[in-house]
Amino acid sequence: MSDETVSLSEDVARGETILKVSNLKKSYGKLEVLRDIDLDIKKGEVICVLGPSGSGKSTMLRCLNLLESPTGGTIELKGDIVFDGTKPKNLDDLRRETGMVFQSFNLFPNMSAKENVSIAQVRVRGRKKADADKRSIEQLTKVGLAEKVDEYPDRLSGGQQQRVAIARALAMDPEVMLFDEVTSALDPELVKGVLDVMRELADSGMTMICVTHEIGFAKEVADRVIFMDGGYIVEQGPPKDVLDAPREERTKKFLGLVLDH
Amino acid sequence: MGEFFQTYFDFSIMGDNFNAVLEGFWWTIKLSLIGGAFALAWGLILSVIRQLPGKALAPVRWLAIAYIDCLRGIPMLLTLLLIYGGLGTLQSTGTIPEWLGIPEFFGWPSSFWYGVMALTLTYGAYMAEVYRAGIESIPRGQMEAARSLGMSHGQAMRFVIVPQAIRRVIPPLLNDYIALMKDTSLVSVISLAEVVHVGQDVYSTTFNPSALTLGAIMFLIVTLPLARLVDWQIKRQDEKFQRGLA
Numbered sequence: 421m422s423d424e425t426v427s428l429s430e431d432v433a434r435g436e437t438i439l440k441v442s443n444l445k446k447s448y449g450k451l452e453v454l455r456d457i458d459l460d461i462k463k464g465e466v467i468c469v470l471g472p473s474g475s476g477k478s479t480m481l482r483c484l485n486l487l488e489s490p491t492g493g494t495i496e497l498k499g500d501i502v503f504d505g506t507k508p509k510n511l512d513d514l515r516r517e518t519g520m521v522f523q524s525f526n527l528f529p530n531m532s533a534k535e536n537v538s539i540a541q542v543r544v545r546g547r548k549k550a551d552a553d554k555r556s557i558e559q560l561t562k563v564g565l566a567e568k569v570d571e572y573p574d575r576l577s578g579g580q581q582q583r584v585a586i587a588r589a590l591a592m593d594p595e596v597m598l599f600d601e602v603t604s605a606l607d608p609e610l611v612k613g614v615l616d617v618m619r620e621l622a623d624s625g626m627t628m629i630c631v632t633h634e635i636g637f638a639k640e641v642a643d644r645v646i647f648m649d650g651g652y653i654v655e656q657g658p659p660k661d662v663l664d665a666p667r668e669e670r671t672k673k674f675l676g677l678v679l680d681h
Numbered sequence: 682m683g684e685f686f687q688t689y690f691d692f693s694i695m696g697d698n699f700n701a702v703l704e705g706f707w708w709t710i711k712l713s714l715i716g717g718a719f720a721l722a723w724g725l726i727l728s729v730i731r732q733l734p735g736k737a738l739a740p741v742r743w744l745a746i747a748y749i750d751c752l753r754g755i756p757m758l759l760t761l762l763l764i765y766g767g768l769g770t771l772q773s774t775g776t777i778p779e780w781l782g783i784p785e786f787f788g789w790p791s792s793f794w795y796g797v798m799a800l801t802l803t804y805g806a807y808m809a810e811v812y813r814a815g816i817e818s819i820p821r822g823q824m825e826a827a828r829s830l831g832m833s834h835g836q837a838m839r840f841v842i843v844p845q846a847i848r849r850v851i852p853p854l855l856n857d858y859i860a861l862m863k864d865t866s867l868v869s870v871i872s873l874a875e876v877v878h879v880g881q882d883v884y885s886t887t888f889n890p891s892a893l894t895l896g897a898i899m900f901l902i903v904t905l906p907l908a909r910l911v912d913w914q915i916k917r918q919d920e921k922f923q924r925g926l927a
Contacts, residue, residue, distance in 0.1 A: 487828065515829060516831045520829040522825070528827075529845065
């Protein structure tokens with residue numbers, strides 16, 4: 421697997437659909453977590469997903485790169501089916517084109533920051549170790565960690581660890597970045613550093629889907645805000661519509677609870 | 682007090698039989714090294730079988746679980762006697778080939794190889810559980826992070842999970858190894874002249890257990906440093922764990 425064979429199909433232009441989700445369902449036994457999700461994600465779009473806990477927003481995100489296997493519906497990546505309703509297809513392509521950042525960072529504790537960023541470049545992308553390391557240092561520098569490339573995760577703050585995790589995902593050159601409540605486990609004073617990195621990434625034109633509780637960040641950065649509850653998309657649209665003038669009762673109630681404290 | 686000392690530490694008996702006891706202990710070492718190596722490998726195979734994914738392989742997993750549970754539930758002495766009492770007979774009726782019925786590889790007695798079999802079968806089951814616990818102790822997020830970066834299940838195991846799990850299984854594996862080494866003494870009952878057997882022979886002619894004391898000392902020379910090593914390893918890991926690294 422080398423860089424030349426990466427693309428499954430032609431690159432899509434900015435504004436064209438990159439991920440298309442239709443009738444996505446997910447249940448655990450009798451518990452329906454996602455009921456019927458339809459979603460088009462366009463290249464360069466920044467989407468923030470809000471909703472109460474248990475609304476299915478993290479599950480939806482995890483279904484997008486098939487860390488969770490949906491129980492129904494289809495997912496298309498750049499026009500190619502990657503999930504056909506029962507099982508994954510071209511799973512490797514999907515995972516290579518999507519980067520994911522987790523709430524709990526999930527850095528590999530036995531590797532330095534640089535090694536964390538390099539390992540998948542070498543093992544999955546087939547890059548030479550030296551090239552991968554060079555790329556890792558560039559990427560870590562971009563997220564403000566030039567001085568920390570040789571540190572191990574236990575020597576880094578939560579905010580620094582999360583920025584390493586972002587660098588690790590970005591070094592794989594993904595088309596879409598998935599952020600799963602990436603600031604929720606951070607001390608308040610460390611949140612800004614991570615959000616700044618995400619803001620810059622959004623400005624650079626990266627396609628991003630962020631499950632978040634940071635309403636301010638959503639307002640400022642998102643092209644589209646999605647509000648989920650009970651496994652459905654209740655409401656979606658530009659932040660000024662959904663956040664400032666929500667139509668649905670449930671959205672109003674949620675925003676009231678979140679903003680009032 | 683003097684009598685106690687004379688009974689257990691009769692230096693003339695120890696001196697007279699030192700070479701014989703040492704020779705017996707050499708069998709103990711060989712048993713524990715060869716049996717231990719096979720048990721390590723067999724345990725790994727069992728734990729891998731136990732964790733094979735998918736519905737279709739469920740019966741294979743159940744077999745592995747049943748095996749592990751049963752062999753952990755039978756005293757090793759009994760396993761050893763069953764092997765010893767059965768294989769020779771099965772071989773003589775032609776049910777199994779002679780090399781398995783009366784194994785004498787390297788010219789070592791078949792009682793030695795029956796011992797190796799019993800140690801492998803029993804301690805393989807124990808060690809399978811240790812491996813499994815080690816792999817399961819790695820947080821789920823590690824596998825998810827590796828998979829989300831495009832690694833296959835096998836790559837994630839090889840480059841991310843197993844390297845972290847290995848450090849965690851070394852102390853419990855060493856513990857099992859110490860237990861295995863002590864259980865080699867059971868093979869004396871099928872008349873392998875290992876250290877306990879030699880000690881007892883001396884006892885039955887001199888009516889003095891000093892040769893057995895000598896055997897105990899030889900065990901301690903090996904097992905005490907191993908026990909310290911386990912403690913040191915665990916302590917090192919605790920420190921790392923407190924720093925959030927283990």
